[in-house]
């Protein structure tokens with residue numbers, strides 16, 4: 001494998017994380033610049049080899065985020081997606097020129113359905129456009145990846161032709177995506193094996209897999225690809241991504257690690273960071289991790305049945321194939337309280353996998369003190385929620401809650417009065433009635449901000465047990481510009497609801513503000 005700068009080898013698989021591109025593209029998962037940077041830094045600590053930080057030509061906001069990751073996250077290769085045209089490739093260059101290690105990722109669809117209905121291009125035109133795209137990218141970049149979008153539904157001889165020609169044109173990584181999650185492990189492995197047998201030069205590049213999860217097979221298909229020689233896996237934290245998502249990074253990595261006996265390969269991932277990274281992504285995107293999700297779900301290491309608990313006590317491996325500590329999941333939940341100092345907090349956070357600098361620790365400590373005044377005992381889950389969800393991650397927000405009061409009760413009309421401050425400091429007030437206090441709060445916020453939404457989902461979950469537990473409020477709403485999710489944490493569920501609603505309003509403001517929306521052209525041509 002001659003891919004310059006690549007760490008792939010016979011027994012080493014490159015982990016290419018696309019949480020910030022394919023993951024962020026999924027409805028309701030958009031992140032602001034500060035959040036993207038925080039996720040990119042966490043991915044660096046996790047040890048991923050490549051961070052696909054965005055699609056530079058899609059919007060000025062994407063370009064700026066890639067640029068920030070290039071400048072502030074040393075270590076991994078930073079990649080930007082591009083269509084096969086000069087404008088996109090130049091946007092990727094502008095975004096990546098400061099990155100110590102950079103990659104241009106160009107793609108073009110190859111399947112008959114995409115050729116005929118989306119691109120309206122004949123086979124020869126596809127080959128030419130792909131070759132030209134790779135050549136253009138190679139004018140600026142040493143490291144160029146080419147993706148044959150919808151490869152899993154492409155005729156094999158034609159796929160082989162495109163792959164061979166783009167390798168000749170200078171691609172250093174060849175990615176074979178199952179864009180619509182259609183493949184089965186066996187058929188996907190056959191596609192890759194066919195390319196290995198029929199494409200001249202394939203052994204000189206890194207073969208990569210990129211699987212979507214429409215049939216729940218993204219991880220299985222990715223592993224099937226590795227078994228027949230793929231040495232790069234494209235994946236996302238928590239498996240977020242278009243529709244049913246992408247292959248989940250934590251599942252791929254732990255399968256490669258736990259079944260090394262069969263697969264015979266390793267990654268550079270520090271697996272004990274998987275759980276904290278999963279939590280971070282879940283919080284910044286507002287997208288829940290299901291309780292029984294493999295590796296990072298709350299129940300992934302819980303043993304309920306008596307017979308299982310007995311087995312665990314006599315010999316852990318009776319029912320556990322991985323140790324929870326290996327993925328950064330801590331069984332202990334040491335308690336801190338109002339008299340605990342900054343040092344105790346720091347120690348506890350380090351043992352949970354969070355290394356904060358002094359300024360960050362100061363902010364978490366301030367939030368911790370406020371919480372400790374309201375709540376007697378503070379558990380690990382409370383601390384994690386504070387780190388990930390508290391002031392630390394907020395950054396610049398369009399709207400902030402200044403004051404709130406509500407009335408409700410049997411025989412009275414529920415009402416809320418609320419004051420918000422807008423970025424810049426101006427204060428606005430409104431009072432509204434509603435079906436209940438939460439409804440009244442939402443109406444008052446809508447009145448002030450002028451953002452009208454339709455509530456699709458509203459949930460409250462206790463972060464820990466006990467009457468004084470913090471409640472985590474999560475919302476999903478529909479707005480004319482798309483679906484958004486918001487979350488907030490509070491010991492008071494009405495205040496938590498107001499903050500979660502403001503989280504949604506701020507996400508909408510971010511998307512529709514300058515540089516937030518994807519370009520009309522990118523929307524029209526569609527990104528995979």
Ligand code: KIV
Nearest residue numbers: 107147149177179528
């Ligand atoms: O799913 C897909 O085909 C993609 C490519 C751009 C790699 O995301």
Ligand code: ZN
Nearest residue numbers: 022179210528
């Ligand atoms: Zn994809």
